Amino acid sequence: MKILISADMEGATGVTWPGDVLPGAPQWERCRPMFTSDVNAAVLGFYDGGADEVLINEAHWSMRNLLLEQLDDRAQMITGRHKTLSMVEGVQHGDVDGVAFIGYHTGAGMEGVLAHTYLPNSVTGVWLNDVRASEGLLNAHVVAEYGVPVVLVTGDDLACEDALGYAPEARKVAVKDHVSRYAAVCRTPARTAADIRAAAKDAAGIAVRHEPVTGGPFTIALEFDAEHLALAATVVPGVDQVGERKVAYTEGTMYDGIRTFKAVTTIVSAAVEEQYG
Numbered sequence: 001m002k003i004l005i006s007a008d009m010e011g012a013t014g015v016t017w018p019g020d021v022l023p024g025a026p027q028w029e030r031c032r033p034m035f036t037s038d039v040n041a042a043v044l045g046f047y048d049g050g051a052d053e054v055l056i057n058e059a060h061w062s063m064r065n066l067l068l069e070q071l072d073d074r075a076q077m078i079t080g081r082h083k084t085l086s087m088v089e090g091v092q093h094g095d096v097d098g099v100a101f102i103g104y105h106t107g108a109g110m111e112g113v114l115a116h117t118y119l120p121n122s123v124t125g126v127w128l129n130d131v132r133a134s135e136g137l138l139n140a141h142v143v144a145e146y147g148v149p150v151v152l153v154t155g156d157d158l159a160c161e162d163a164l165g166y167a168p169e170a171r172k173v174a175v176k177d178h179v180s181r182y183a184a185v186c187r188t189p190a191r192t193a194a195d196i197r198a199a200a201k202d203a204a205g206i207a208v209r210h211e212p213v214t215g216g217p218f219t220i221a222l223e224f225d226a227e228h229l230a231l232a233a234t235v236v237p238g239v240d241q242v243g244e245r246k247v248a249y250t251e252g253t254m255y256d257g258i259r260t261f262k263a264v265t266t267i268v269s270a271a272v273e274e275q276y277g
Contacts, residue, residue: 011155045200098207
């Protein structure tokens with residue numbers, strides 16, 4: 001049994017505001033061990049449940065946040081940016097039996113601690129076939145094309161609620177309860193580690209590869225907080241402006257869908273000016 005962990009940071013234990021997740025910030029340094037604790041608890045739980053291999057894919061910001069030296073020696077980690085499938089890199093090789101979304105959060109325009117979709121601001125909403133989409137929903141459709149189920153999701157309570165829509169059978173662990181976008185009722189790292197480890201052990205029992213799901217075509221729409229960002233996004237072939245601040249495109253597979261999404265958000269982030277956005 002091989003498990004892939006997609007590790008994001010906004011949904012980690014103790015994380016509640018931008019300084020907690022921005023590389024180089026003092027609070028980011030403080031929160032890195034708690035983020036690592038969440039991931040390592042999942043690693044330990046999956047091995048408790050019979051996994052033979054656990055591969056971690058760093059999925060937050062610079063993708064260089066987890067402390068490798070604090071992870072269980074049996075695990076391996078993909079660290080660094082510019083990967084074919086970004087947040088779920090590693091699922092495409094045909095040997096993964098289950099995926100865990102650790103430290104996930106709700107999507108842009110939704111309630112939730114540090115809610116966003118790919119860009120921390122600028123994007124005010126994302127829809128997949130007219131359904132408001134979080135990163136979890138988008139990535140769940142990607143891994144489904146490889147026949148891999150999402151078996152565990154951790155984050156705030158609203159991220160766990162969001163996961164009911166895209167991974168109803170997955171085990172879910174709320175490490176904190178949403179108060180506002182920048183506030184939460186947080187559990188201690190010792191408590192969340194125990195909860196995540198127990199859930200991962202249980203989740204190993206449903207890590208069974210299935211037939212690939214081909215659910216296309218997929219129409220993805222993005223809404224921005226400024227009109228010029230929609231115009232910038234249309235540089236990507238196939239992306240059309242469908243509203244003053246909104247663009248949309250259609251792809252036959254989520255493999256292509258997520259890669260186009262990454263291209264759009266990369267170009268849009270480069271079009272944002274300091275102060276005015």
